[in-house]
Amino acid sequence: MRVVNVSLGNRSYRILIGGNLLSGLGAECRRMKLGRRCAVISDRNVAPAYGSRCLAYLVAAGFDPVLVTIPAGETAKSLKTIQSCYDRLASFRIERGSFVVALGGGVVGDLAGFVAATYLRGIAFVQVPTTLLAQVDSSVGGKVGVNLRAGKNLVGAFFQPRLVICDLNTLATLPPREFRAGLAEVIKYGIICDEPLFRRLERDMPKLLKREPRTLAEVIARCCAIKAEVVRQDETESGLRAILNFGHTIGHAIEAISSYGKYLHGEAISIGQVAAAKISADILGLSRRDTEQITRLFERAGLPTRIEMTARQREKLFWAMRLDKKVRDGEIKFVLAKRIGEVVCGQKVSARLIEEALTPKAATRSSKPQIRN
Ligand SMILES: NC(=O)c1ccc[n+]([C@@H]2O[C@H](COP(=O)([O-])OP(=O)(O)OC[C@H]3O[C@@H](n4cnc5c(N)ncnc54)[C@H](O)[C@@H]3O)[C@@H](O)[C@H]2O)c1
Ligand SMILES: [Zn+2]
Numbered sequence: 001m002r003v004v005n006v007s008l009g010n011r012s013y014r015i016l017i018g019g020n021l022l023s024g025l026g027a028e029c030r031r032m033k034l035g036r037r038c039a040v041i042s043d044r045n046v047a048p049a050y051g052s053r054c055l056a057y058l059v060a061a062g063f064d065p066v067l068v069t070i071p072a073g074e075t076a077k078s079l080k081t082i083q084s085c086y087d088r089l090a091s092f093r094i095e096r097g098s099f100v101v102a103l104g105g106g107v108v109g110d111l112a113g114f115v116a117a118t119y120l121r122g123i124a125f126v127q128v129p130t131t132l133l134a135q136v137d138s139s140v141g142g143k144v145g146v147n148l149r150a151g152k153n154l155v156g157a158f159f160q161p162r163l164v165i166c167d168l169n170t171l172a173t174l175p176p177r178e179f180r181a182g183l184a185e186v187i188k189y190g191i192i193c194d195e196p197l198f199r200r201l202e203r204d205m206p207k208l209l210k211r212e213p214r215t216l217a218e219v220i221a222r223c224c225a226i227k228a229e230v231v232r233q234d235e236t237e238s239g240l241r242a243i244l245n246f247g248h249t250i251g252h253a254i255e256a257i258s259s260y261g262k263y264l265h266g267e268a269i270s271i272g273q274v275a276a277a278k279i280s281a282d283i284l285g286l287s288r289r290d291t292e293q294i295t296r297l298f299e300r301a302g303l304p305t306r307i308e309m310t311a312r313q314r315e316k317l318f319w320a321m322r323l324d325k326k327v328r329d330g331e332i333k334f335v336l337a338k339r340i341g342e343v344v345c346g347q348k349v350s351a352r353l354i355e356e357a358l359t360p361k362a363a364t365r366s367s368k369p370q371i372r373n
Helices: 022-031 046-060 080-091 106-121 132-138 168-171 176-193 195-209 213-231 239-244 249-255 267-282 287-298 309-323 351-358 364-366
Strands: 002-006 014-019 038-045 064-070 099-104 126-130 143-148 151-158 163-167 335-339 342-348
Touching: 002 213, 014 195, 014 213, 022 038, 022 046, 022 099, 022 267, 038 046, 038 106, 046 064, 046 168, 046 335, 064 080, 064 213, 064 335, 080 106, 080 143, 099 106, 099 342, 106 132, 106 143, 106 151, 132 176, 132 213, 143 267, 151 239, 163 176, 163 213, 163 239, 163 249, 168 213, 176 195, 176 213, 176 239, 176 267, 176 287, 176 335, 195 213, 213 342, 239 249, 239 335, 239 364, 249 267, 249 335, 267 287, 267 335, 267 342, 267 351, 287 335
Parallel strands: 014 163, 038 064, 038 099, 099 126, 126 163
Antiparallel strands: 002 014, 143 151, 335 342
């Protein structure tokens, strides 16, 4: 088992990474002296696979858990689902000393975290991420929240979990498309601050795609360590933490205009990161070699790198970008790369450059995915 510490004073916590860690959930919660009653929030795909085991481990350690199952997918990350969770927690008499376990991907983690942050003005919560994306990114750092129709994650809070348990065995049931989507965040860490990680990913992509346990454990632990350090330095995103948004300004807008349906988060930010690399070449002189290597690595991970849009969709995309939280005083600011392993925040980018980065060259037009809306 690997352990990564997130050092945030009295809100510090551990991230445990390894195989078969779910069985230790109850003992870990007891060690933290959490209250007897708890709610395990999961979704309709994850609950049937891991819900009853999770409950059994908690019961064996002396807890009194209830399973709250929400629908699967991004559209469930809504205030409507939050409301139904509050109702379930209230009817099960979840109290101040109780806790919430988020068992699932980023959708469950973000939503259950927001429930825990707000129910009774905040109760403890434990993250048990079951997607690659959630293990390397969303379960760490305490950003919780839900979407509005107007945009992603527009309602939320900073609320740190008490513990994160990344059980690599749970990844065995993850559909290949979801696994690849998680790789988009993994590659992101290489681009923003760790060139050796990027080079390792270039070397080990076939092993990763095969979910080779040792490679997976090392890469996930490295990603968690990077995220933990960024969050330690800037918990509430007043500066450094913004580097984690590389590729996300465009990515979030793509998700919003395709009604959170067509593209997975990881796919949208794959397109967003490739576009951000092209913009970086124009503004910061990112080398052609680096830009190509970035594009190639996303392709090798089986991720989309381009999007084809009608003029109307492009207009909607710009509108969605202006609603993004990273926008200040109406100006769209980007995180851009100087080279692989180093990015800079707060870069002003003109609409024309964004458009050029997203406009496919005529020669490759036929191979591009269409978005319908
Ligand atoms: N809070 C943050 O800092 C942060 C960071 C990045 C992303 N996010 C958010 O995370 C969300 C995306 O997370 P995600 O990609 O994990 O999506 P997700 O939670 O929707 O999970 C993807 C799909 O896989 C299924 N699934 C999950 N675990 C499984 C398993 N082990 N076996 C089989 N199926 C499984 C889910 O039911 C779902 O259908 C987005 O809402 C995004 O905004 C948050
Ligand atoms: Zn992301």
